[in-house]
Amino acid sequence: MKLILHIWRQKNPSAPGKMMRYPMDNLSHEMSVLEMLDVLNEQLIVKGERPVTFEHDCREGICGSCGFMINGVAHGPMPATTVCQLTLRHFKDGEEVYLEPWRAHAFPILKDLMVNRSALDRIIAAGGYISVPTGSAPDGNTIPVGKGDADRSMDAAACIGCGACVAACPNASAALFTGAKIAHLGLLPQGQPERNKRALKMVAQVTRELFGSCSNIGECEAVCPKEIRLEAIARMNRDFLAGSWTER
């Protein structure tokens, strides 16, 4: 099959970028979008041109490295699918396909389709954990966790930190990402002692990173490859509010 790619090319963070056109031929339906870029890059290298820089690693949808906008949608047209698992059978022969990096103030572009998402690490460092030094844990079964709570906690913990939620949000808000961690830990008994403080600290970091505010649009939920629910944001708001009253 054939596709006509339009890819954002930008040499470094300070250089201006632009869309470049790359017609691709002899593609297979079974290829992933990233494998198509591999093929393109092999051709570019042989021609002496600069290959397209894009981030990727596990290529099975779990590491969260990959991700870019495809025709304006984070991770492309298939729900619950990262670009590494998105195969070309979801595109029409001859289709024009636009690939652009995540765009958010807090995610500066490094090169082509690669952005810097270290702000997400700093949000976790601010409080996205349970403080338990190695060796000071009680026996696992002394902390019973109801199956419902464990399951909902796991739903939120499935976040892969890819940043699609931020890229999809018109406000470039990190509310779904932050809420997912707050929900994961806050739903478990182990997470209670630090629950409100955690929300305060993490939200403060989100603000410092200049992510936008959440205005309940829901684009984040629509593109999340792990189907994290908006409910996570509600949990964040609730813990934040409780913390604002109780923590001093």
Add this chain to the structure above:
Amino acid sequence: MKLDSKIPSGPIQEKWDRARFEMKLVNPANKRKYNIIVVGSGLAGGAAAASFGELGYNVKCFCYQDSPRRAHSIAAQGGINAAKNYQNDGDSIYRLFYDTVKGGDFRAREANVYRLAQISVNIIDQCVAQGVPFAREYGGTLSNRSFGGAQVSRTFYARGQTGQQLLLGAYQALMRQVDSGSVTMFPRTEMVDLVVVDGRARGIVTRNLISGKIESHVADAVVLGTGGYGNVFYLSTNAKGSNATAIWRAYKRGALFANPCFTQIHPTCIPVSGDYQSKLTLMSESLRNDGRIWVPLAKGDTRPPMQIPENERDYYLERRYPAFGNLVPRDIASRAAKQVCDEGHGVGSTGLGVYLDFSDAIQRLGNSVVADRYGNLFKMYERITGDNPYEVPMRIFPAIHYTMGGLWVDYQLQSTIPGLFVIGEANFSDHGANRLGASALMQGLSDGYFVLPYTIGNYLAAARPDGLDANHAQFREAEENVNRITQRLLAANGQRTVDSFHRELGKILWDYCGMARNAEGLRLALGKIRELREEYWKNVLVGGEAEDLNQSLERAGRVADYFELAELLVTDALARNESCGGHFREEFQTPEGEALRDDANYSYVAAWEYKGPNQEPELHKEPLEFEHVHPSQRSYK
């Protein structure tokens, strides 16, 4: 060189206790004066870096990914073993120890494995306390399942994402230390050389993957938790970035490399679909609990599977292994698949695939029960292949998954270079010739949380901080060495891309040193690898510049190391004239075609010493003694 495994004396149950007592301690007030470098941020490296930070050491942690949360431990699906015996079904530390030694086909150290089984219970406690959302029963207790053919239910899991959840636990502990200032993270930074000063590991040289800058980092001890080398085969279930450069360059600086030929092939992966294929995706082994594996009886039968009547199918595992059927261990299931495909019964466009059929299970249990058990896996399969496994049998084929071999370490996890410690998949220590399911996560966390924080203290207590800095001649020499390699790669400016070489190298290894090996093939492979390596240095086309974000150059350095590692892998396979675990030599099999171990002559760890470029490496042997688990032949008939 005499290999001293430093196994403590005394009964096996008391060895670790005794070792912990005998180890020297670092005064708490002095810990901040010691610098430790940890390379890799997966289960082993991340857990170690976080634990060192909590103890008060100064830690620098490096990873090539943009965040430590992306290390490839994240992709582990099935679970983590622990001898908790929560299910009251007869499990114990001794049984986990026994199963692991036997599963490793009697090529692992008993003392290490026993310690691993002991620590397994602490790991679960630690992870629960961190907030890992393990599966639970309705009453709130932890849920277990049986995995990988074990007769007890000792596997803890978090859906099909256990590795992800355990890694996030370690990552969060690590980020807590980053926030407190005890650990400094260096993401997007690749270790490209080890620096040895006066016989001790004293630092590393790194390449900043964004700027291309080469930098030196000094420390009192260096820890490598950089994972396995499965990507030497090009196609594997590893992440694309997983590489062997850190351990390989440490090998070239004097660390011995043990059992490189022990590689594990996983039987249930999605088959290759074309030349562009970049990696292979694993489908959880649990699918074999209800799926039936078959191929058409007639060679080259291209009819759609549902049109092939029952009597024209060969359920070859059920036929050959009536007792275990589709649940035989990984190595046996993989080899059998290769055999039927080699004979021309393979399915799919490439002929390299077998069917994994759920129609009987669906008939017996109904769609909803099957969906409950395997729904997410079926979805993943459909996402990748476009086929619906509820209607059409899956196609699967074996793929490289894990490497049991790695840098040689003693009981303290120290390599043959003092001050260089190696943990997780990067070392060779606990899995022998074959790793059991749900044991990799256990080993990574055991090394990182509970073994190395003690043993590294023992080393540091005897090594006073001496104010060494990166201007030392050895650092300069290492930086020059790295620059030389880069310049040579860029200067070749040939005709072929890095990937095209890597793909060809992987194919040679897969064909001659994959699921089945023989002396003739291995000798042939050695020649082919050398030839290709020569061409590589003359004809590779990297492009771009050294001091820039250059992904082609990153790969070029790694592939240069794979060429050398491939040679050692084949050399080791050729030297081990027996079949055991993941290493199957066709010359050494029983009349029924099963692996034939040679305990009289090969009950040892093969540790290879680098002797210089184009020199034969030297083999050192660490004999293995079995006091508790007596070697027997595995039988699954």
